[in-house]
Amino acid sequence: MPVIEYIEAIRTAMKEEMERDPEVFVLGEDVGLKGGVFGTTKGLQQQFGEARALDTPLSESAIAGVAIGAAMAGMKPIAEMQYSDFMFPATNQIISEAAKIRYRSNNDWSCPVVIRAPIGGGVFGGLYHSQCPESVFFGTPGLKIVAPSTAYDAKGLLKAAIRDPDPVLFFENKKCYRLISDEVPEEDYVVPIGKSKVMREGSDITVIGYSMPLHFAMQAAEELSREEGVEAHILDLRSLQPLDRSGILEAASKTGKILIIHEDNKTGGIGAEVAAIIAEELLYDLDAPIRRVCGPDVPAMPINPPGEKHFLLNKDKLKAEMLELARY
Amino acid sequence: MAKQIVEIVMPQLAESLVNATIDRWLKEPGDMLDMYEPICELITDKVNAELPSTVRGKLVKILANAGEVVDVGTPICLVETEQESAASLPQATGMADEAVSLPAAASRPAAAAPVAAAPAALDPGAPMRSRYSPAVQRLAAENGVDLSRVAGTGLGGRITRKDVLDAIESGSALPPAPAAQAQSPAAAAVPPAPARAPEPPRIPVVEVDEGHAAPGREYAIDVTPIRNTIAKNMRQSVTEIPHAWTMVEVDLTNLVQLRSKLKDDFKKNEGINLTFMPFLLKAVVGAIKEYPLMNSVWAVDKIIVKRDINLSLAVGTEDSVLTPVIRNADQKTITGLAHEIHELARKTREGKLKLSDMQGGTFTVNNTGTFGSVLSYPIINYPQAAIMTLEAIVKRPVVIGDMIGIRSMVNLCLSFDHRILDGIICGRFHQKVKEILEGFGPDTKLY
Numbered sequence: 001m002p003v004i005e006y007i008e009a010i011r012t013a014m015k016e017e018m019e020r021d022p023e024v025f026v027l028g029e030d031v032g033l034k035g036g037v038f039g040t041t042k043g044l045q046q047q048f049g050e051a052r053a054l055d056t057p058l059s060e061s062a063i064a065g066v067a068i069g070a071a072m073a074g075m076k077p078i079a080e081m082q083y084s085d086f087m088f089p090a091t092n093q094i095i096s097e098a099a100k101i102r103y104r105s106n107n108d109w110s111c112p113v114v115i116r117a118p119i120g121g122g123v124f125g126g127l128y129h130s131q132c133p134e135s136v137f138f139g140t141p142g143l144k145i146v147a148p149s150t151a152y153d154a155k156g157l158l159k160a161a162i163r164d165p166d167p168v169l170f171f172e173n174k175k176c177y178r179l180i181s182d183e184v185p186e187e188d189y190v191v192p193i194g195k196s197k198v199m200r201e202g203s204d205i206t207v208i209g210y211s212m213p214l215h216f217a218m219q220a221a222e223e224l225s226r227e228e229g230v231e232a233h234i235l236d237l238r239s240l241q242p243l244d245r246s247g248i249l250e251a252a253s254k255t256g257k258i259l260i261i262h263e264d265n266k267t268g269g270i271g272a273e274v275a276a277i278i279a280e281e282l283l284y285d286l287d288a289p290i291r292r293v294c295g296p297d298v299p300a301m302p303i304n305p306p307g308e309k310h311f312l313l314n315k316d317k318l319k320a321e322m323l324e325l326a327r328y
Numbered sequence: 329m330a331k332q333i334v335e336i337v338m339p340q341l342a343e344s345l346v347n348a349t350i351d352r353w354l355k356e357p358g359d360m361l362d363m364y365e366p367i368c369e370l371i372t373d374k375v376n377a378e379l380p381s382t383v384r385g386k387l388v389k390i391l392a393n394a395g396e397v398v399d400v401g402t403p404i405c406l407v408e409t410e411q412e413s414a415a416s417l418p419q420a421t422g423m424a425d426e427a428v429s430l431p432a433a434a435s436r437p438a439a440a441a442p443v444a445a446a447p448a449a450l451d452p453g454a455p456m457r458s459r460y461s462p463a464v465q466r467l468a469a470e471n472g473v474d475l476s477r478v479a480g481t482g483l484g485g486r487i488t489r490k491d492v493l494d495a496i497e498s499g500s501a502l503p504p505a506p507a508a509q510a511q512s513p514a515a516a517a518v519p520p521a522p523a524r525a526p527e528p529p530r531i532p533v534v535e536v537d538e539g540h541a542a543p544g545r546e547y548a549i550d551v552t553p554i555r556n557t558i559a560k561n562m563r564q565s566v567t568e569i570p571h572a573w574t575m576v577e578v579d580l581t582n583l584v585q586l587r588s589k590l591k592d593d594f595k596k597n598e599g600i601n602l603t604f605m606p607f608l609l610k611a612v613v614g615a616i617k618e619y620p621l622m623n624s625v626w627a628v629d630k631i632i633v634k635r636d637i638n639l640s641l642a643v644g645t646e647d648s649v650l651t652p653v654i655r656n657a658d659q660k661t662i663t664g665l666a667h668e669i670h671e672l673a674r675k676t677r678e679g680k681l682k683l684s685d686m687q688g689g690t691f692t693v694n695n696t697g698t699f700g701s702v703l704s705y706p707i708i709n710y711p712q713a714a715i716m717t718l719e720a721i722v723k724r725p726v727v728i729g730d731m732i733g734i735r736s737m738v739n740l741c742l743s744f745d746h747r748i749l750d751g752i753i754c755g756r757f758h759q760k761v762k763e764i765l766e767g768f769g770p771d772t773k774l775y
Binding site for chain 2: 203204255256257283284285286287288324327328
């Protein structure tokens with residue numbers, strides 16, 4: 001099976017879906033001629049033409065609005081937000097229109113739009129190129145949200161998102177783009193939305209998270225296994241909305257010691273909901289207080305390197321927390 | 329990361345203390361220490377205390393062994409800590425097309441620091457020993473595991489879910505449990521549950537004396553620091569204070585009925601058991617108010633009478649007896665006293681008493697009835713003036729008027745400093761305690 005980069009997995013998912021279904025098209029800032037600022041849409045305009053790889057003005061509300069309209073008219077748009085930080089002008093379209101159309105029209109209309117947005121820091125991008133906006137959209141019924149951590153899941157989830165009959169936010173981690181490579185089958189497959197995945201089996205502690213921080217957790221887990229004999233059970237949520245309740249409960253009850261990690265800030269983050277689900281269902285399986293390691297509750301990612309390093313999760317921070325929990 | 333060796337010194341545990349004895353080490357060289365993690369237990373004249381680590385790092389060397397008396401400010405161990413060196417700033421990576429790389433590893437000092445499992449897994453004094461998580465309780469209940477026999481490998485000796493699973497698998501700690509703890513009316517003085525393997529002596533140097541006639545027929549146990557302190561205080565008390573002794577018999581029938589009537593509601597409302605001790609303390613306080621000389625200290629050329637009534641409570645543990653203090657006991661209701669007794673007994677059992685919990689006592693009460701004693705000769709808690717015991721409450725046929733009735737009777741024994749007190753005042757004091765105790769009845773208010 002070929003090993004490809006995370007970004008390549010996203011690109012091939014779009015390419016294959018555009019080949020499969022003529023209604024699928026991409027739109028966004030610089031996605032056409034340039035092929036995206038990260039190169040995610042490279043080659044799509046050459047292959048599918050200007051009408052299906054559409055360069056748009058610098059207006060996220062317009063990108064989302066056009067995509068939503070096209071979706072309601074029966075097309076399958078993939079709207080790209082260049083950075084998720086720029087997504088907020090489109091929040092009204094996404095939350096008040098896309099998320100509500102099916103409900104509001106009593107099933108007469110639907111909105112099968114995919115909105116892709118790169119999240120996360122660690123690229124010295126500072127406050128407008130590093131944000132994790134998951135929690136802004138997380139509490140909105142009617143939206144699906146996915147955030148893959150591997151190339152395999154990136155491809156499979158993007159295909160599932162494109163084929164989904166309702167709006168899906170696809171949060172790809174920009175730090176994963178070229179850092180993460182793994183085996184991705186050449187044949188067509190989808191990763192179902194709403195299903196988590198066990199990345200690592202273990203019996204001492206359970207780590208639950210999504211996106212880039214899971215890779216730090218995996219590195220920390222290997223070191224802890226080697227050095228301390230601590231075996232971590234690691235669950236990749238993959239889908240944030242809907243959350244995989246049964247997957248979360250199964251992983252949590254496996255050890256009774258739960259550490260939830262994400263880069264988005266702690267207060268009101270996905271981890272709070274995961275912790276609440278566990279607290280609601282699993283009181284008698286808990287062996288330690290549920291813990292969270294998340295980004296700090298500060299307004300933005302600092303641009304200075306030491307500040308950014310302090311803000312971000314890393315292997316050592318997670319290792320210390322994991323060991324502490326294991327020894328609790 | 330620069331490694332650095334840091335000394336941990338003996339802290340000044342209280343103003344008056346100039347040294348302390350290391351009772352035992354909780355950590356060994358090679359163990360990782362987290363900030364504030366207990367590294368050893370200290371003994372002073374008054375109290376046991378855990379010494380928390382002041383740094384995060386690896387214990388490399390112990391400089392003072394268990395049993396040694398160490399002066400305040402003297403280093404007791406060496407710890408290797410990690411300090412972040414001024415790392416060169418990472419190269420800024422382009423934002424867009426360029427590849428991004430993982431940040432240089434490690435930003436937090438001692439990332440892999442915390443917490444080695446406590447060595448004494450069955451130590452009932454470990455701070456987290458009796459904190460059971462829901463998972464532990466459920467597993468223990470479902471599988472009939474006696475948690476008092478499960479070794480705790482978690483932080484602070486906590487029994488983890490895995491410890492219970494291991495115990496189930498190995499079949500240890502399954503019923504029948506050893507003798508259940510007797511439900512004594514005076515929980516305050518009940519020693520900790522005996523359901524554990526006998527602990528090795530604190531300073532495990534046992535010399536077998538084979539020099540004499542019967543080789544191997546006797547052995548010596550080194551005196552632990554706490555035993556030494558007890559011995560010193562007891563000797564000082566009996567040699568300096570001329571003890572006199574007296575006893576009265578008290579009819580507690582009404583109080584027994586009152587307690588039976590109230591105890592279930594009390595447990596429900598207050599969350600603790602209603603014992604006889606708070607009633608006795610109430611009575612003692614009332615009598616001291618009338619005869620304040622009982623609350624005094626002999627100072628050779630004068631007698632110092634204390635206005636504050638701070639009752640010391642003798643609380644036994646497995647290997648010692650401690651006397652934590654209820655301050656201003658005269659300002660408390662029976663319920664308030666019950667809570668204080670419960671709290672002090674708990675702290676004593678868990679080894680959490682602070683020096684401040686032990687100081688300032690002016691009169692001591694001991695519930696010797698717990699051990700089934702009906703008569704005892706207590707030694708005064710130096711330098712106080714008197715000590716009273718509550719013996720076991722027993723039902724006896726008693727002559728009342730010209731009839732014989734079955735009554736709940738108890739003996740109160742009083743040892744007093746005959747330099748300060750004489751028979752008459754002690755007799756009156758004793759009678760007053762008796763009068764108050766016998767006066768408790770159906771109308772007594774606990775609040």
